Amino acid sequence: MTDINFSRGAAHPDSHGNAGTSPAPREMRWDIIELLFFAYRDFVGDADHELEAFGFGRAHHRVMHFVYRYPGLKVADLLDVLRITKQSLGRVLKQLLDEGYIIQKTGNNDRRQRLLYATPKGEALVAKLAGLQTDRITRALRDINPDGVAAIGQFLRAMIDRDDPDKVLEAIFGTGSKKPRE
Amino acid sequence: MTDINFSRGAAHPDSHGNAGTSPAPREMRWDIIELLFFAYRDFVGDADHELEAFGFGRAHHRVMHFVYRYPGLKVADLLDVLRITKQSLGRVLKQLLDEGYIIQKTGNNDRRQRLLYATPKGEALVAKLAGLQTDRITRALRDINPDGVAAIGQFLRAMIDRDDPDKVLEAIFGTGSKKPRE
DNA sequence: AATTTATGTCAGTCATGTTGACATATCTTG
DNA sequence: CAAGATATGTCAACATGACTGACATAAATT
Numbered sequence: 001m002t003d004i005n006f007s008r009g010a011a012h013p014d015s016h017g018n019a020g021t022s023p024a025p026r027e028m029r030w031d032i033i034e035l036l037f038f039a040y041r042d043f044v045g046d047a048d049h050e051l052e053a054f055g056f057g058r059a060h061h062r063v064m065h066f067v068y069r070y071p072g073l074k075v076a077d078l079l080d081v082l083r084i085t086k087q088s089l090g091r092v093l094k095q096l097l098d099e100g101y102i103i104q105k106t107g108n109n110d111r112r113q114r115l116l117y118a119t120p121k122g123e124a125l126v127a128k129l130a131g132l133q134t135d136r137i138t139r140a141l142r143d144i145n146p147d148g149v150a151a152i153g154q155f156l157r158a159m160i161d162r163d164d165p166d167k168v169l170e171a172i173f174g175t176g177s178k179k180p181r182e
Numbered sequence: 183m184t185d186i187n188f189s190r191g192a193a194h195p196d197s198h199g200n201a202g203t204s205p206a207p208r209e210m211r212w213d214i215i216e217l218l219f220f221a222y223r224d225f226v227g228d229a230d231h232e233l234e235a236f237g238f239g240r241a242h243h244r245v246m247h248f249v250y251r252y253p254g255l256k257v258a259d260l261l262d263v264l265r266i267t268k269q270s271l272g273r274v275l276k277q278l279l280d281e282g283y284i285i286q287k288t289g290n291n292d293r294r295q296r297l298l299y300a301t302p303k304g305e306a307l308v309a310k311l312a313g314l315q316t317d318r319i320t321r322a323l324r325d326i327n328p329d330g331v332a333a334i335g336q337f338l339r340a341m342i343d344r345d346d347p348d349k350v351l352e353a354i355f356g357t358g359s360k361k362p363r364e
Numbered sequence: 365a366a367t368t369t370a371t372g373t374c375a376g377t378c379a380t381g382t383t384g385a386c387a388t389a390t391c392t393t394g
Numbered sequence: 395c396a397a398g399a400t401a402t403g404t405c406a407a408c409a410t411g412a413c414t415g416a417c418a419t420a421a422a423t424t
Contacts, residue, residue, distance in 0.1 A: 028313070028316045029316045029320065030251060033315050034354060035335065035342070036222065036338065039342050040218065042341060069216075070193060127208065130211075130215060142340075148329065151331070151333050151334060152333060154325070154330070155330070156214070156217035157217060158321065158323075158325075159220075159319070160224050169220065172213075172216060
């Protein structure tokens with residue numbers, strides 16, 4: 001067994017040798033910063049593992065997820081949500097179309113648009129991955145009372161940038177530009 | 183302005199056409215799943231933006247962060263925490279050493295070990311990035327009472343895998359196998 | 365002395381992001 | 395209607411940060 005070079009209390013002391021010109025000691029939320037790192041790592045890890053079996057990566061998951069959740073999403077909307085370039089999106093989207101996880105329909109009003117929909121095959125994949133993540137979330141919320149759960153939702157919402165919200169965010173909050181009213 | 187193809191209520195209805203043989207409709211935590219996605223995206227986005235100025239990426243940030251926070255971390259520990267290969271770590275670590283953000287010291291007991299420490303330059307970088315993230319967290323927690331904040335911590339902790347915890351996780355929780363004591 | 369461990373490094377590959385340029389179909393506007 | 399703007403797709407080149415596999419060195423352990 002390797003020796004333990006830092007024990008329970010060995011994290012870097014916050015107030016250092018702050019002698020003289022330093023720009024004032026800040027109170028950092030190291031706890032939340034690190035918890036978010038580990039929590040998110042394990043949260044997406046659930047899906048990552050399963051995706052390997054399909055020969056897909058995280059990028060495919062994100063596309064499938066939002067297409068399933070917001071049927072009729074346009075390519076442009078997806079680009080806003082994922083914040084990647086159309087070339088990046090194009091690659092994974094093409095695979096998902098070719099392999100029958102997503103279908104495109106031409107827009108009714110605007111025939112240039114390609115509206116995206118999950119096929120049953122795609123829905124099954126999203127459901128499987130969301131099931132794993134839901135299991136983890138349900139487990140994590142098990143011993144937390146309704147007020148606590150509400151606080152968690154409020155916190156996560158407040159962590160999100162509200163300037164220039166994309167269509168999905170507008171759906172999650174209640175149609176942009178208004179101030180968040182919790 | 184492009185037309186809105188899904189409005190506030192247009193998210194995929196959970197109970198589909200569940201006629202017959204489907205494997206039972208699950209209650210999915212779409213809310214938390216999506217909030218985690220957006221919250222984490224914007225949370226790391228703060229640092230990403232700043233890192234560009236240094237010519238560094240997220241990988242550098244993660245290394246710097248944990249080296250600063252847990253001084254004397256061994257290379258092997260870092261590999262456990264980040265869950266990447268030593269080849270991947272080697273690349274970014276080499277840059278951080280070459281550019282004077284991190285220094286190595288030979289282990290006292292075991293002279294094969296390279297114990298890692300942040301230099302003042304490294305500490306400044308970590309502090310800058312943690313400051314941005316702390317700002318966001320503080321803002322998000324502003325209107326949440328102490329019980330709510332406790333619930334958020336409990337939730338994030340419970341989201342993390344506790345089997346095979348690395349040394350940093352042992353420090354965050356209270357040395358493996360025991361239950362977390364808030 | 366032999367083996368294991370901790371670390372470093374070379375070489376090649378893959379996934380996913382980026383820019384820039386350009387093509388096509390379709391809608392909008394003067 | 396002709397001209398321009400918009401939505402999408404695609405080609406090519408490149409960067410980052412993962413990966414595997416192989417191998418080298420120094421130091422500890424057996």
